[in-house]
Amino acid sequence: MHSRSKPFIYLMVLLAIVMTLFPLYWIFVLATRDPVQAFGTPKFLFVPQFDAFGQVWTDQGFVHAVIMSIFTTVLTILIALAVATPAAYIMVRRHVRRRQPLVVWLLVAYLLPDFVVAIPFYNIFQYIHLYDTAIGLALVYQVFMTPFAVTIMIAFFRDIPPEVGEAALIDGCTSASALWRVYLPLTRAGVATVAILIGINVWNEVTIALALTSDHPTVPIAVAAYKGFAALKWNQLGAASFLSIVPMIAFALFAQRHIVRGLTAGMSR
Incomplete structure (x- = not known):
């Protein structure tokens, strides 16, 4: 058979x-x-x-878009991990009232359409001068990425026996030091998984970046700019698309093991 x-x-x-x-x-x-x-x-x-690749890479607009995407992606990952890791730790290792409805709400927040938050944040960022900045984009992405990160980190923290944390507390660790010295080293795969998946999502995001940037677009917006109103530069459009895909492919292949483990974490429970 x-x-x-x-x-x-x-x-x-x-x-x-x-x-x-x-x-x-x-x-x-x-x-x-x-x-x-x-x-x-x-x-x-x-x-x-390969002339088109040289033309795209020497295009200052495309290079600036790559830099903008890198800054936005890194900031989004750092903020999401800084918020989601202790939040997931508390939800797993502490008694939290209505924990299950809270987890459901996190999933609902992650599933919100992009345009629901794009318009309100456009008005807010114009007022506080965060429009067209990497910091502004990174903050908006937390609406979706932080719930996503919390959900994944909860699965990893649940895989750690409670006795490990209790032993650390008996030895004199505070909750914060136990998280930093005990739990984080044991959940490095989870942290890597969250960073990878958030990075891929943010790098390819279009709707919010299109609404909240103008002079400093991200890579997907810069690629779309090669499709002009009067002419369509097929070779440059293809070169820009290929260059925008290669970093994420390399990133995903390099961390494939962490992605698989992250997506299957908690399934044995």
């Missing part, structure tokens, strides 16, 4: 790989072909031209 199912499994895996890699190949072909030939059917064998 198992030997008969192996060819089917291999076929499904191969199909998944092709479906995943083919869009990347198509974008690469679009970026490395002559603009005049971009309207034709891409050929599997051709002489690539």
Whole structure:
């Protein structure tokens, strides 16, 4: 039975790989072909031209967008971890009234549509001068990323036996020092998982970034700018798209083990 199912499994895996890699190949072909030939059917064998990559990378607007996205992503990760880690620790290791409804509310907050918060924050940030800044974007993203981070960290803290924390308290640790010296080293995989998933989400986010930036856009907005009103620069659009994808692919492949563990944490309970 198992030997008969192996060819089917291999076929499904191969199909998944092709479906995943083919869009990347198509974008690469679009970026490395002559603009005049971009309207034709891409050929599997051709002489690539990398001029578009050089044009995009020397474009100050795109470089500034990359820097903006990096700052926004890092700030969002740091703030979310600083808030979510102690919050999840308290919800697991302390008696919290109505804990389950609170967890449900966190999930509901994470599922809110982006535009629900974009318009109110637009008015607020114009008033407090945080519009078009990485700090402003990072603060708005906490509406979604902090509940998401708390949910994942709860699963990791639950996997640690309560006796570990009790032993630390008996040895003289406070709750804060127990979290810092005992629980955080044991949940490094959870922290890494949260950082990775938040980074991928924030890097690719469009709606809020489009509403709350103008002169300092993020990478997805800068990529869309290559689609002009009068002309469409296919090769530069493809090059910008490819360059924006590569960092996240490398990031995800590097931390694949942490992502899998984070998504399956707590399933044994």
